[in-house]
Amino acid sequence: MSLLKIRNLSVEFATATGPFRAVDSVDVDVEKGEILAIVGESGSGKSVSMLATMGLLPWTATITADEMSFEGRDLRTMPGRERRKLIGKDLAMIFQEPMSSLNPCFTVGFQIREALKEHLDLDRKARQARAVELFEMVGIPDPERRLKAFPHQLSGGMNQRVMIAMAIACRPRLLIADEPTTALDVTIQAQILDLLTDLQKDTGMGLILITHDMGVVAETAERVAVQYAGQKVEDQKVADLFDRPHHPYTSALLAALPERATERRLPTIPGVVPGQHDRPRGCLFSPRCKFADDRCREVPPPVQPRPIGLARCHYPLNVPAGAEEERA
Template identity: 50%
Template sequence: MTPLLEIRDLAVHFAADEGRVEAVDGISLTVRRGEILGLVGESGSGKSVTALAVLRLIRPPGRIVRGSIRFDGRELLDLSEEAMRHVRGSQIAMIFQSPRTALNPVLPVGRQIARLFELHRGCSGHEAWQRTLEILRLVGIPEPERRASQYAHQLSGGMCQRVMIAMAVATEPRLLLADEPTTGLDVSIAAQILDLLRELGRRTGASMVLITHDLGVVAGVCDRVAVMHAGQLVECSDVHGLFKHPAHPYTRALVRSIPRVDREVTMEPIPGAVPSVLEPPPGCRYADRCPWVIDRCREVKPELLPLEHDHEVACHAVEPSNVVPARS
């Protein structure tokens, strides 16, 4: 069976005053049916741009310069704008980071959802409203009748995010792109939202791409993980493999840099800073921060190569033999 989403050699560039910003530099990635893929990276790693590219929402001065994005066997980059709108409306949905600003402030939240049913499912007004209440209940909003007639500013951040999720799943999409859905929410609320996303994924069979900077979130929710650094994909693995044997030096450093409540371990900061992606030199963009750097790293961009089952890494210095457990 073909994967649901298959990205091949995708590159997105932005034209700036100072030159060309290579936000996404030839990444290849697949999302299988029914899985939750974590897309991890720091700000500026190109993870959000990748999601926007899938929806073809890159606006000038940004441009998809090359690559292919196949969704369920269809090439999205060749679709007409009209066909793409249909895909965005009912096949692929996105959940944004700041739910409050993504909601229309002058329309009751229930109306916003009901409109989706009317537009995409051709429901009558009454039927759309019934289904709205149903979906609000599904995403765990108490008293949906009352909440549906409220406005975004009357809801808490967690509630707004639930409404956003309701809107995203209302059209029964087959792929959900969630861009930092819990950033800015309190931990206990964030945990509830993640539980909800996981539960929805299981119930609807939809695939999900969870974009986050938090490896903890990834470990708790995702089936597979792709790690991005400065526009390049450095490692892609099933979640257990990634945390047990992180192969790429960046992934290893990332795992070691996070504070942990569950264990007594020291935090080790990642050396150096995220490099600029403004007309970067060729080769691996982690080279300047990397303890294992060899001459080849600065000349040739490493390919993503399989390392073990369901575990790929893009690094010249990694051999299957020197992949060791992260931390004993």
């Protein structure tokens, strides 16, 4: 049984100019002990899809899915009280913006101890000891003193580490890390990623890593889901994706990596991710794709079979021998 299983997830936001579909028919699978990376440009729906899973989107969002289950429990019909017991304990998330996620009116120590009090049967002394232990784990010096600080008294990187400590406080079964190292310097980034992967190995938890850093993906993840304009356009194991990308968008992302550049000028992807009013009729990537033709521009592409990386494309790249029959 999958730890997290999502089928045909869509999220629409009500706006003054009409509905905007931020997530469009996305499937997600995470097994116990698996590290899944979700990559794509800003505006690809990576964070929104995971916030929908957590039940943390505002009332303006309309969420639909054929299936959304965590360890076999249906998240769509789960009562609010039961969901509150689950979120923060078995299913936790490291948010991208720590300064807007931490409460400025309470010390960071109070906020971590509050999570421990809500979900674990610990007395006050044990909660304090666990908070100190967590701060030490994420590399916060002088933890007893820092627990008494308010968020505005700490740097952005320090607040990010507080968020990570809070997310792993109750030893979750599945941890969603949304750009967990954005505000950290390079050496601390490596420490935090090592901490998350070590925790994943020790506890067997699943880990979803949302990131723009393909180097982090190559070093950390086991499988990669590539999203574009709210759709998942490819899903492969890490080594296979780097060796044989099937979707033109994935191929363009990898070609833009500095270490892969073969010319003096770094390759780029022209154009921008389509928004509410400029979404193409066919393939959403067609305005930026050098392989696109009239069919791509007019007809929504099919999802290719697993041997072709579930690529959402009319003309996938690097099709392996024998996979043509499955396409047919």
